[in-house]
Every structure is written in structure tokens, then in C-alpha cells.
Amino acid sequence: MDNVYALYKCRVLRTYELTDDVRLFLFRFENPEIAESWTFVPGQFVQLSIAGMGEVPISICSSPMRRGFFELCIKKAGRVTSKIFELKPGDIVGVRGPYGNGFPVDKFEGNDLLLIAAGIGMAPLRSVFTYALDNRWKFGNITVINSARFGKKLLFKKELEAMRDVAEAENIRIIQTVTRDPDWPGWVGRAQEHIRHANTKPEKSYVCVCGPPQIYTDVFNKLIEHGYDPRKIYVTLERRMKCGVGKCGHCIAGSSTFLKYICIDGPVFGYYDIISTPGLI
Amino acid sequence: MRYVKLTEEKLYDFLEKLKEYGKLYAPVKISDKFYDRKEIENVEDIAFEYVRTIMPAKKFFVPPKEKMFDIDIENGEYKENVENVEPFVLFGMHACEIVALRILDAIYMDEFADIYYASRRKAGIIIGLSCLPDEHCFCNLRRTDFVDIGFDLFLHELPDGYLIRVGSPKGHKIVDENPSLFTQVTQKDIDAFREFEEKRQKMFRCYGSFDNIRYLLELTMNDEFWDEEADKCLGCGNCTMTCPTCRCYDVQDIPSIDGKEAIRIRFWDSCQFRSHGLVAGGHNFRPTKKDRFLNRYVCKNSYFYPLGTSYCVGCGNCTYFCPAGIDFLGNLLKVRSVGEAEVKNG
The missing domain is CATH 2.40.30.10 (Translation factors)
Incomplete structure (x- = not known):
């Protein structure tokens, strides 16, 4: 063995x-x-x-x-x-x-893709984004909203900035926004405030969200307000897994009716999983 | 199923014989109140009347602390430390403990099989023993009061010996190799077995269905009485250590004094400790004692898909060993909102 x-x-x-x-x-x-x-x-x-x-x-x-x-x-x-x-x-x-399970990227094919990241949340979403770029023909319009408190805290800022012009030609929109930086020359405000600037069509979009636990509720509300389908919203969560294979119990989360190991059942969960499970976010 | 009978006179011969199949561990009385599973020298020391031991049988398969790797830091080499486990016999396992072991089996061996656990599990021979419940037992509610598989032999007490159910090839082997120890089961034995089961079924603290408990628990999580109960909790983690299905562990690297080598160990952890829900950067998913207190109720009562039971097997250890006297079953009954009198009538 x-x-x-x-x-x-x-x-x-x-x-x-x-x-x-x-x-x-x-x-x-x-x-x-x-x-x-x-x-x-x-x-x-x-x-x-x-x-x-x-x-x-x-x-x-x-x-x-x-x-x-x-x-x-x-x-x-x-x-x-x-x-x-x-x-x-x-x-x-x-x-x-x-x-872990990863994002259902096969399901995303043929649809628009909206990626919403706050802070360190850009890390897993960059994997989805670069995957989509490598398979550009499989996806429709793509928008990345990368947010942080300060301009200097934006992850992959230069990489995303450098591809902005060519991205527009490829129907990819990059929105880098900050909340507390008066010197930042670009977009300002929280990630969810820029959902309206996305080039994705709500009725045919998949959405991936990652960020600190506090942002999820606001982002969800805004997405639903703009007409995004809750069944097509995914988030990725974090815990301090010790084993990664469903043994050590450190990532067990949820309620008595929906107990999940984030390392094997997640870390990617759908919107309905999140709202029916107290303690997941 | 194959049934044989072990008569009272042959009992100690049988136990003596078990030693030939591996190191024999059985419950012995260690103080006025407590029992523990120890290696047996003299088979007459074995306590048959025990209800619970201070440590559940999980300690034989998931030791409190074990070395996973020897690490050579300089070269980044990891050498796995999987022991060659000698066969051992666990005598006197109650039905709930055998179900608990099956839960651990599913967790540790179904997916991403854990080699450390599997090597011990393969070496273990499980001999079950029938029991009578005390006031903390509620295996009947968890439907773990009678076990179908997961043992090699299961002894059911009769007035003049034991009715044995043979549950595995290993069990058949023991019976076949020792024909002089066993006799045929007679009609009298069957009647006595039935009588024992009937007597036992009337001894539990409460009756009824517990299938809805996980939903009721979820719906009543904001009730005030949980604050009171959580307030009593000392956060010592005794409940999880004595739980036969709690298996959370932590992993740590311990470097040698010259920093050239290290060992990677894993050791029991508890969700009742503050550090359990902590993630990098200092965020804690269970920052308050109430969060941690409720987490155990939630986890234990959730549905365990592979077996169709809950993670809790109803052994009552957590209540029995709680220094603050928190009644696990009592709290669940409050959630179910039925008075004790009503419960008795089922």
C-alpha cells in the first residue's frame, strides 16, 4: 500500500x-x-x-x-x-x-466567466483565469475583478495590467479596484460594486468568488441583484488542513445536516451549499 | 451466520487459547470506578462486567501519538515509519465500539487509505462481548446496540456460558482449530439468548427514534439553553479523547537539537481546543467556547453516509468522563423536547 x-x-x-x-x-x-x-x-x-x-x-x-x-x-x-x-x-x-474537488471548469465551458477576488483570494482564481486563457476558445466573455485595500496589496497587479489592452480585444475585462488608497489611479470601491461593469451576460455566466469570509454575503446579494444565477456561483474556502485527505478533522465544517470535509468535499462549494450550511463561511 | 456455544467451564481455556493468536488485550478493573484495556497475563483478571473503559479501543489503531516520518532536514528526505504490527486480540468489545471501529475504518481506509491505520487494523482480532447498559448508554437510539459485521467472534452471555456468533474468516479459523472448546447451540441456549436480549432492551434510559435529531439540533442552535450548557464546559477535551469515533489529529515536526534531523509526529487533537479552528493569519473559525461546544454536538450528530448511522454511537463516554457533568444525551433529549417520563414509554 x-x-x-x-x-x-x-x-x-x-x-x-x-x-x-x-x-x-x-x-x-x-x-x-x-x-x-x-x-x-x-x-x-x-x-x-x-x-x-x-x-x-x-x-x-x-x-x-x-x-x-x-x-x-x-x-x-x-x-x-x-x-x-x-x-x-x-x-x-x-x-x-x-x-480537493477544484472548480467544475468543464461545466463552465461555453459560458461567460466572472471571477471576483478580494485580497489573497486572487491566488486560486488566477488558476481558473490562466486556465481559461489557455483554452480561450472554450469560454465566452471573461471578467476578472481583483480587489484589495491598497494598490500595493493587489496580487498579480502588473501581470493583469500588462495584458489589459490585448485583453479588451479578446473580450476579457480586467477590473483592479482598491478601497482605501487615495493615490490609486484606477478603479475604486469594493469588488461587488464593479459587478455592473463586467462584460459577462448574467444569464449565461458562471461566477467564482474568493476572499475573506466577510465579503461573501455582500457579493452574493449583488450578484443575484444583477441577475446572476445562484446555481452558477461558486466559492472556494480555506481551513488549516493537516492531512488534506479527510482524516485529521481540522477542516470539518458545517451543520449537523451538512457536515463537510473542506479538503475532500471542497474547497469549492456552490452558493446553495453555502447558504444551507451555517459555519461554512 | 455460524453459531457455536462456549460453556462456562471452557471460558478460561478459550481465553488462554486466544493468546496464541496474538497479544491479548482485555478490560481489567484498575480502580473502584474505572476499567481499562490492558495486556492480559492472567486471564482471571479480565473484567466481564465492565460497561466502559477509560480509553476507547481507538487507541489500538490510532495511538495517542505516533511517528509518521523520520526527516533528514539537510537533504529533504522523508523516511516513512510504518511499523510491522504483531497480531493482537481485543477481547470484550461491545457492540457500540465495534460500530465505532467500522466508522474509523470507513474514514481511514475507504478513500486515501491510511497505511498506519491499515497496518494495525489488519493485525487486530476483534472478539465482541454482550453488555448491559448503564444510565448513560443510548446505543439503542443510535441503532448500534446490536452489531452485524466488524467482529471476528461475538460472545453473547448465557446463564451457563456464551453463545458465539462467528463473523469473519479469522473467527471461523479460531473455531475450526479448537473443536474441543465449543459445543452445538441448543434450544435452551436460544431461549436464554432471546431472554437476555429482551431484558437488555428494557434497560435503556430512553426509547424512540433519534433520526430527526440532526434537524432539530440545527433548528435549535440559537436556543438560550445552549449558552448555559456551554458555560459549564471547561474546554478540557475529555469528551473527544474518550469518544470512540473522535479522531481529529494534529501534525508537528520536532527537530533534533542540532537541527539536522526531525521527526514528523501526529497526535490526538480536540475540536474543544481553541487552536483547532485557527487558520494562518490568526482568523479562528470557532473563536468562542460556545462555537466549540456546539461543534461537537453538530459533528457527532451528523449523518455518516458510508454506514447510514451518525458519527455518535451512543456509548455515553463523553457524559461519563465529563468533569463538569454535562449530560450529552440529556441535552439531545432537550432538543428533542420530550420529558423523561414520556420517553420511557417510547
Whole structure:
């Protein structure tokens, strides 16, 4: 029997500062067989292990179309992530996964796509976005709303900014908005206030939302107000999973009628799952 | 199902024989009030009358603390630490505990099988034993008072011995290899078995259906009485440690003093601890004691799909070992809103 907690060796190829406390890491699998066969669905996560420090669950933020490589966007938030920030190109880490259900991207095909991110929530949605770009012909109009408190806290700001002109020609709208930064030259206001600026048609759109738990209710209300179909709204949630495979119990959430392991039943949940389950967000 | 009888005179021979199949663990009395499962030297020490042990049988399959990996920090190598587990016999498992083990089986082995658990489970021989409930037992409400599968042999008490149900190939093997220990079941034994079951069914604290409890619980979660109950809670985590199906664990890397090596261990955790719902950045999904208190009620009463039961098997350990005297069943009955007198009549 294989050990589900066994780790694949991965080499850090590049680190890139996204903001003062968020960094993007590019990894490659050391074993060529794994590199060739390993794949994932946008929205899935991996357990990243630093020998002697422990494991942390991190969403993959790159497109699965690129085999053998993957990117993780990591915020320096605790003991293990601080250690991850010391990694340099060439260093080796342990990785296992991918875990979780991921976004139902197959269902999204043929529809418009609205991605709403707040803060670090852009990380898993960037995986959906880059996947959609790699398969551009499968999707209709796409809008990305990337929000943060300050301009300097916007994740992937330069990457999204750089593609804005070409994006318009491709029917992709990028809205980067901030809430508390008077010096920001672009859009201002919360993410949900810009849903009306999206180029997606509410009746034929799928929506992915990710951000801090507080934003969900407001975003949902606004989406429904604009005519988006609640059945087509998805969110991705976070917990501190210790195992990633439904054993350790740290990500159990929900009520007595709908108890879920976020690591195997999620982390992506539909709108109706969320509203019928107290404690999920 | 195959049935055989073990007579009273052969009981100790049988237990002695079990030692040949593996290390024998059985409940023994360790103080005035408490029993624990220990390795048996002298089979006459075994306590047959026990209702509950201070630690549930999960400790044999999910030890309180275990090493998962030896880590070489410098080279980033992880060496798995899966022990070769010697066969062992757990004697005197009650029906609820066997169901609890099956719940753990489903969690640990159905999907993403856990090699540490599986290696122990494979080595374990489960010998069930019939029991009589005390005032905390409510396995009848959870429908775990009688167990169909999950044991190798199951002993049902008779006035002059035991009626044994044979539940697995391992069980058949034990019976086949020791023909001198067992006799045929007679009509008298069947009558005695039926009598015992009838007597037992009349001894429970309450009766009725518990199928709607998870919905009623959800609907009454904002009731004031939960504040009072949560206020009593000390947050010690005894209820989860003694629960036969609670299996939350935490993982930690412990480096050696020179920082070159480390071990990755996992150890029991409890949702009653503040750190359980904490995520990076300091957000806590269960910040208050009431959140944590209710979380256990929610989790235990939720539906466990693979078995069609709830996560709670109705053993009553959490109430029995609670230092604050919080009555788990009592609170659920309040949720069900039926007075004790009414309940008795079912």
C-alpha cells in the first residue's frame, strides 16, 4: 500500500515578489515521471512541506496546461510560511496532492466567466483565469475583478495590467479596484460594486468568488441583484488542513445536516451549499 | 451466520487459547470506578462486567501519538515509519465500539487509505462481548446496540456460558482449530439468548427514534439553553479523547537539537481546543467556547453516509468522563423536547 502522506520532491525555480508579504514561487518536480503525469484542476490545493517545520495547504495558482511546473502564491502569515519565504531558487521542498474537488471548469465551458477576488483570494482564481486563457476558445466573455485595500496589496497587479489592452480585444475585462488608497489611479470601491461593469451576460455566466469570509454575503446579494444565477456561483474556502485527505478533522465544517470535509468535499462549494450550511463561511 | 456455544467451564481455556493468536488485550478493573484495556497475563483478571473503559479501543489503531516520518532536514528526505504490527486480540468489545471501529475504518481506509491505520487494523482480532447498559448508554437510539459485521467472534452471555456468533474468516479459523472448546447451540441456549436480549432492551434510559435529531439540533442552535450548557464546559477535551469515533489529529515536526534531523509526529487533537479552528493569519473559525461546544454536538450528530448511522454511537463516554457533568444525551433529549417520563414509554 502506498503512503498517502508521502511527498514528491520539488525544486524551487523562481521566486517573485507580488506584494510586500506575498510571494509567487515556481516549482518543478524532480522526478520526470511525476512531472509528466502530475496534473490538477484549478481550485485544488497541495500540501507543501518544509522538512523540520511542517506542512501547509496552499492553493495552486497556475494553469494545469503547463505540465511539470506549478506556481504557488504564498502569504507570509505564520511559522511555516515565514520559513517558505527563505526559499531560494534551487532549494528542495516536499509536495503532495493535488487535493480537493477544484472548480467544475468543464461545466463552465461555453459560458461567460466572472471571477471576483478580494485580497489573497486572487491566488486560486488566477488558476481558473490562466486556465481559461489557455483554452480561450472554450469560454465566452471573461471578467476578472481583483480587489484589495491598497494598490500595493493587489496580487498579480502588473501581470493583469500588462495584458489589459490585448485583453479588451479578446473580450476579457480586467477590473483592479482598491478601497482605501487615495493615490490609486484606477478603479475604486469594493469588488461587488464593479459587478455592473463586467462584460459577462448574467444569464449565461458562471461566477467564482474568493476572499475573506466577510465579503461573501455582500457579493452574493449583488450578484443575484444583477441577475446572476445562484446555481452558477461558486466559492472556494480555506481551513488549516493537516492531512488534506479527510482524516485529521481540522477542516470539518458545517451543520449537523451538512457536515463537510473542506479538503475532500471542497474547497469549492456552490452558493446553495453555502447558504444551507451555517459555519461554512 | 455460524453459531457455536462456549460453556462456562471452557471460558478460561478459550481465553488462554486466544493468546496464541496474538497479544491479548482485555478490560481489567484498575480502580473502584474505572476499567481499562490492558495486556492480559492472567486471564482471571479480565473484567466481564465492565460497561466502559477509560480509553476507547481507538487507541489500538490510532495511538495517542505516533511517528509518521523520520526527516533528514539537510537533504529533504522523508523516511516513512510504518511499523510491522504483531497480531493482537481485543477481547470484550461491545457492540457500540465495534460500530465505532467500522466508522474509523470507513474514514481511514475507504478513500486515501491510511497505511498506519491499515497496518494495525489488519493485525487486530476483534472478539465482541454482550453488555448491559448503564444510565448513560443510548446505543439503542443510535441503532448500534446490536452489531452485524466488524467482529471476528461475538460472545453473547448465557446463564451457563456464551453463545458465539462467528463473523469473519479469522473467527471461523479460531473455531475450526479448537473443536474441543465449543459445543452445538441448543434450544435452551436460544431461549436464554432471546431472554437476555429482551431484558437488555428494557434497560435503556430512553426509547424512540433519534433520526430527526440532526434537524432539530440545527433548528435549535440559537436556543438560550445552549449558552448555559456551554458555560459549564471547561474546554478540557475529555469528551473527544474518550469518544470512540473522535479522531481529529494534529501534525508537528520536532527537530533534533542540532537541527539536522526531525521527526514528523501526529497526535490526538480536540475540536474543544481553541487552536483547532485557527487558520494562518490568526482568523479562528470557532473563536468562542460556545462555537466549540456546539461543534461537537453538530459533528457527532451528523449523518455518516458510508454506514447510514451518525458519527455518535451512543456509548455515553463523553457524559461519563465529563468533569463538569454535562449530560450529552440529556441535552439531545432537550432538543428533542420530550420529558423523561414520556420517553420511557417510547
